[in-house]
Amino acid sequence: MITISDIAAKLGISKSTVSKALNNATDISVSMRKRVLETAAEMGYINKKLSGAEKKLCILIENMDFETPNQFGHDIVEGFRQMAETDGWLVEVVPLTMEFQRLTPYGVFMLDHGYQAAFILGFSLLDSWMQEFKHTQIPTVLYDNYIKNNPYVASVGCDNQEGVELAVKHLIELGHRKIGLISGPLDSYILKARYHAYLSALKKYGLEINEDYVGLGYFVAESTRAYIPKLLNHGVTAILFSHDVRAFSAMTECSDRGIQIPRDLSIIGFDDLPMTAYTMPPLTTIRQDRHGLGRCGYFAITCLLGGLPIGSILLRAPLIVRDSTGPAPTD
Amino acid sequence: MITISDIAAKLGISKSTVSKALNNATDISVSMRKRVLETAAEMGYINKKLSGAEKKLCILIENMDFETPNQFGHDIVEGFRQMAETDGWLVEVVPLTMEFQRLTPYGVFMLDHGYQAAFILGFSLLDSWMQEFKHTQIPTVLYDNYIKNNPYVASVGCDNQEGVELAVKHLIELGHRKIGLISGPLDSYILKARYHAYLSALKKYGLEINEDYVGLGYFVAESTRAYIPKLLNHGVTAILFSHDVRAFSAMTECSDRGIQIPRDLSIIGFDDLPMTAYTMPPLTTIRQDRHGLGRCGYFAITCLLGGLPIGSILLRAPLIVRDSTGPAPTD
Numbered sequence: 253m254i255t256i257s258d259i260a261a262k263l264g265i266s267k268s269t270v271s272k273a274l275n276n277a278t279d280i281s282v283s284m285r286k287r288v289l290e291t292a293a294e295m296g297y298i299n300k301k302l303s304g305a306e307k308k309l310c311i312l313i314e315n316m317d318f319e320t321p322n323q324f325g326h327d328i329v330e331g332f333r334q335m336a337e338t339d340g341w342l343v344e345v346v347p348l349t350m351e352f353q354r355l356t357p358y359g360v361f362m363l364d365h366g367y368q369a370a371f372i373l374g375f376s377l378l379d380s381w382m383q384e385f386k387h388t389q390i391p392t393v394l395y396d397n398y399i400k401n402n403p404y405v406a407s408v409g410c411d412n413q414e415g416v417e418l419a420v421k422h423l424i425e426l427g428h429r430k431i432g433l434i435s436g437p438l439d440s441y442i443l444k445a446r447y448h449a450y451l452s453a454l455k456k457y458g459l460e461i462n463e464d465y466v467g468l469g470y471f472v473a474e475s476t477r478a479y480i481p482k483l484l485n486h487g488v489t490a491i492l493f494s495h496d497v498r499a500f501s502a503m504t505e506c507s508d509r510g511i512q513i514p515r516d517l518s519i520i521g522f523d524d525l526p527m528t529a530y531t532m533p534p535l536t537t538i539r540q541d542r543h544g545l546g547r548c549g550y551f552a553i554t555c556l557l558g559g560l561p562i563g564s565i566l567l568r569a570p571l572i573v574r575d576s577t578g579p580a581p582t583d
Numbered sequence: 584m585i586t587i588s589d590i591a592a593k594l595g596i597s598k599s600t601v602s603k604a605l606n607n608a609t610d611i612s613v614s615m616r617k618r619v620l621e622t623a624a625e626m627g628y629i630n631k632k633l634s635g636a637e638k639k640l641c642i643l644i645e646n647m648d649f650e651t652p653n654q655f656g657h658d659i660v661e662g663f664r665q666m667a668e669t670d671g672w673l674v675e676v677v678p679l680t681m682e683f684q685r686l687t688p689y690g691v692f693m694l695d696h697g698y699q700a701a702f703i704l705g706f707s708l709l710d711s712w713m714q715e716f717k718h719t720q721i722p723t724v725l726y727d728n729y730i731k732n733n734p735y736v737a738s739v740g741c742d743n744q745e746g747v748e749l750a751v752k753h754l755i756e757l758g759h760r761k762i763g764l765i766s767g768p769l770d771s772y773i774l775k776a777r778y779h780a781y782l783s784a785l786k787k788y789g790l791e792i793n794e795d796y797v798g799l800g801y802f803v804a805e806s807t808r809a810y811i812p813k814l815l816n817h818g819v820t821a822i823l824f825s826h827d828v829r830a831f832s833a834m835t836e837c838s839d840r841g842i843q844i845p846r847d848l849s850i851i852g853f854d855d856l857p858m859t860a861y862t863m864p865p866l867t868t869i870r871q872d873r874h875g876l877g878r879c880g881y882f883a884i885t886c887l888l889g890g891l892p893i894g895s896i897l898l899r900a901p902l903i904v905r906d907s908t909g910p911a912p913t914d
Binding site: 400401403411414418541544547548551555560561562563564565566567568570 | 731732734742745749872875878879882886891892893894895896897898899901
């Protein structure tokens with residue numbers, strides 16, 4: 253366990269200067285504070301005696317909307333907050349950019365703000381802090397990401413494998429044989445997981461795996477516009493989407509082209525956003541219980557703070573059958 | 584949701600008779616009570632209004648010692664109890680036999696005793712209630728077992744894959760190349776998982792997979808006696824054991840045969856039982872945080888009782904390096 257004395261010795265300064273820097277005192281220069289925080293973070297110092305009586309956690313968010321109840325992240329944040337605040341924590345929600353991560357190491361950021369643990373939402377594999385998470389000793393819980401072998405980092409998410417398998421089984425029961433996938437790019441842990449779940453479900457049920465049935469693209473509307481006709485030309489009769497918002501975009505696209513859902517094409521989303529029940533037709537989708545994910549995220553943080561090395565918590569991802577899936581068209 | 588009226592209608596009896604049976608009233612015959620409970624369980628009835636104010640959970644145990652602090656199940660039970668009792672639950676620990684399971688369906692047993700949820704320890708794939716868990720609607724949490732697609736059943740355990748991989752990596756760093764496994768029989772979900780984790784770790788590190796390096800047997804001492812010389816004859820220099828108790832038995836066996844641990848043979852256990860630190864030599868082993876497993880089991884039950892379909896919680900399984908592993912012998 254790294255102490256204030258260790259940091260002072262390393263920097264050749266007094267313990268009181270280190271303490272001032274860590275406790276955000278005003279009578280210390282900005283540059284000295286920065287030096288102390290960087291060194292402390294590098295040495296793996298954990299600030300357990302924060303100044304004041306504040307118990308502070310943060311939710312760090314990238315690439316995820318959360319401000320309104322219709323947005324994906326909203327209920328995750330709410331579920332987490334409700335449990336944490338009941339336990340007396342102050343929870344701060346901090347949207348982040350990749351640029352910010354490149355300029356400030358995770359350890360420095362956490363010490364600087366006095367956060368004791370973090371819940372991380374929406375990070376891709378390209379985020380630079382993902383590298384730091386491999387070695388951090390700060391209790392850190394990742395939604396939809398996984399870090400091997402670090403007992404200070406836990407993961408929460410849904411069982412993509414089970415969810416995608418239920419979706420493929422449902423389509424097979426409706427007579428579909430050529431099943432496609434339209435997804436965001438595979439620079440995300442979870443999109444990789446869904447892609448592999450799709451392949452393994454097709455394999456399990458003996459369906460054809462064909463790269464022409466798959467469309468990957470960053471921009472939602474553009475990739476939907478490009479891939480829907482391409483997949484239909486290849487005889488695909490049902491498409492899984494990596495997110496509900498992509499399925500919504502497919503509804504618009506199909507409507508523009510006179511393709512009727514589900515008569516001509518069955519589609520399945522992923523997430524079960526609040527508005528899925530009100531689209532035309534209501535969307536069949538794989539549910540993520542986002543409020544529950546937030547609660548599990550907080551539970552995982554309490555485990556890590558208490559020294560219990562939780563690795564992962566997975567929720568079931570049930571298939572919610574609505575009207576966007578129907579019998580395969582007969583030629 | 585099945586009601587008392589549904590059960591009464593099905594049996595052609597009055598609602599009050601059903602109610603008496605479910606609430607364990609004395610003015611009803613044993614045979615009528617049995618008929619009502621069996622029908623109620625079959626119909627998936629959940630008794631939410633239990634008589635009295637009792638909130639009751641059970642821990643059902645088979646094949647696992649738990650009475651004293653040195654025994655494997657002890658801390659799992661304690662971790663569960665501490666959290667559940669703090670929340671006002673009465674927790675009953677019920678050792679079970681396979682015979683009992685064959686005579687009484689799970690649903691009937693739970694209704695009969697007024698338990699609202701169960702934490703299941705030590706069941707093998709052969710236990711007949713495992714079949715019932717596939718369809719039960721009673722909140723049920725399994726330690727070291729997994730049921731697919733049933734949102735009323737969750738699973739807690741350790742990350743066997745990660746733990747076994749750490750063990751194999753440790754042995755490779757010590758120069759071992761022929762690594763064996765001595766395990767209980769594969770009629771257990773978790774022993775299957777450990778066996779496959781062993782195979783996949785060998786594969787990952789490019790080591791030879793050879794069935795002569797593996798010994799599976801039900802009886803601990805007998806199988807150790809048979810397999811240790813066999814594996815040594817095949818040039819194995821390090822052995823993983825599926826449980827610490829098997830590794831303890833190997834220590835006795837090696838001592839009898841004049842085989843020195845770790846000079847002649849490195850051994851690694853699984854569990855990190857309290858006495859592993861005091862064996863001669865102290866045992867290198869893969870830790871299961873049993874108190875933490877109990878706490879996670881209770882958290883999973885609270886999720887299921889609240890309608891959150893938790894699927895699994897996995898703890899990390901860190902490798903605890905002591906003195907039973909050393910450099911591979913040079914011939």
